[in-house]
Amino acid sequence: MSLYQPHLMTIEAIQDETPDTRTLRLTFRDPALADSFSFKAGQFGEYSVFGAGECTFCIASPPTRRGYIECSFKAVGKVTRALRELEVGEIVGFRGPYGNAFPVDDWSGRRVLFVAGGIGLAPVRCVLWNVLDLRDRFDEVTLVYGARTVADLVYKRELAEWRDRPDVRLVTTVDPGGEEPGWDGEVGFVPAVLERAAPTGENAVAVVCGPPIMIKHTLPVLGRLGFPPDRIFTTLENRMKCGVGKCGRCNVGPVYVCKDGPVFTAAELAALPAEY
Ligand SMILES: Cc1cc2nc3c(=O)[nH]c(=O)nc-3n(C[C@H](O)[C@H](O)[C@H](O)COP(=O)(O)OP(=O)(O)OC[C@H]3O[C@@H](n4cnc5c(N)ncnc54)[C@H](O)[C@@H]3O)c2cc1C
Ligand code: FES
Structure with missing residues (x-):
């Protein structure tokens, strides 16, 4: 084949x-x-x-x-x-x-923080459910999720389910002006809301997915909360064609995002050329 x-x-x-x-x-x-x-x-x-x-x-x-x-x-x-x-x-x-994957097996015993913006909750949902399906292996689980407006929040039924779980801390937010009557979440951009929520980086890993601007402003917050760059994971969404390292469409410097990624640590991203 x-x-x-x-x-x-x-x-x-x-x-x-x-x-x-x-x-x-x-x-x-x-x-x-x-x-x-x-x-x-x-x-x-x-x-x-x-x-x-x-x-x-x-x-x-x-x-x-x-x-x-x-x-x-x-x-x-x-x-x-x-x-x-x-x-x-x-x-x-x-x-x-x-592509590669989040090293979920290595996170046993650690706190796991998920930070997502917009449709960036799609890759986070995969690894979040993975963690929740093996819940006993991990310490505290926190999700900070934001979208432009209430209407733009994806997976609303699952957000309600996670909110009701005593073993998950959920913080949702919408951009200023995106709230509507009855909204009881936060109002503000994800990095600022994350800083206020202040989950500790002690014995913790973070997964961050969303628009590049959100990721850019979230990484310094995570640093201040005590997350070292090798315990912050994200996924890149460079345009791809073959998906298997053959066409050269997705490369950043020497790295093929389709084969070497799409999951990278903040430490690995810092070593890449700025073009990603
Ligand atoms: C590893 C990876 C995972 C992804 N996961 C998802 C996902 O779960 N859900 C989802 O909706 N999208 C995801 N994307 C983005 C998605 O691949 C593109 O939006 C989609 O391929 C566009 O296809 P199209 O033919 O409809 O658009 P096109 O007609 O090819 O493009 C429409 C517009 O979108 C822009 N565009 C297309 N692809 C990208 C891209 N990768 N980055 C930035 N701009 C782009 C084009 O420049 C153009 O302006 C992912 C991308 C990658 C590489
Ligand atoms: S998409 Fe072809 S080399 Fe990565």
Whole structure:
């Protein structure tokens, strides 16, 4: 089978998260693959709409839930708009899993802080559920999540579930002006809200995903809270084509984001050329 030959997957369910963000649950048409497929939190895939092309998304469901994968996407261009036209029962292609992963096994006994902005909660959701499905292995779990407006918060049902869990600390925020009547979360940008929430960096790791500007302003806050750069993890979303280190589309200096990433520590990012 060619490296670029996609597996066929059926759209089992569609969930609209926000007016422009949608989650698909996909199952393998080949029952043997359904049993054998495995991946790690942080990995991504190339999803194809036949006749339109491929696009890159993280796997947004956790590896601890077998038999299906989920992706969440914003319709921003040719392929994602075509994907949005598809309905339950239709077929898409999937190549993957590709890339490295969050080293979840190394985090046993540690506090785990997740910081996400907008649709950056998709890769965080994967690793957060991974941690929650193995909850006994970890110390405190905190999620600080922000979006521009209340309407832009994704995974609202899961946010409600996490809020109700005594073993998760959830802080949600919207940008100033993005609140609406009845909003009982914070108002402010994620880095400032994170600094006020002040989770300790002692014996802790942090996962940060979101728009580059959010990540840029969050890293110094994490430093002040005591998180060393080698215990801060993020994912890069450079444009990709092959996904497997062959085409050279995604490189930053000597690093291929598709093969060496997409997960990097803040220490690793600091050593890369500024272009990422
Ligand atoms: C590892 C990885 C994981 C990703 N995970 C997700 C995810 O979970 N959900 C999601 O919605 N998106 C994700 N993305 C981004 C996603 O791949 C692109 O938005 C998508 O491929 C656009 O496809 P398109 O053909 O619809 O858009 P195009 O027609 O190709 O582009 C539409 C517009 O978006 C811009 N664009 C396209 N791709 C990117 C990119 N990678 N970075 C910045 N701008 C881009 C183009 O320049 C153009 O302005 C991820 C990207 C990577 C590399
Ligand atoms: S996407 Fe082709 S080398 Fe990374």
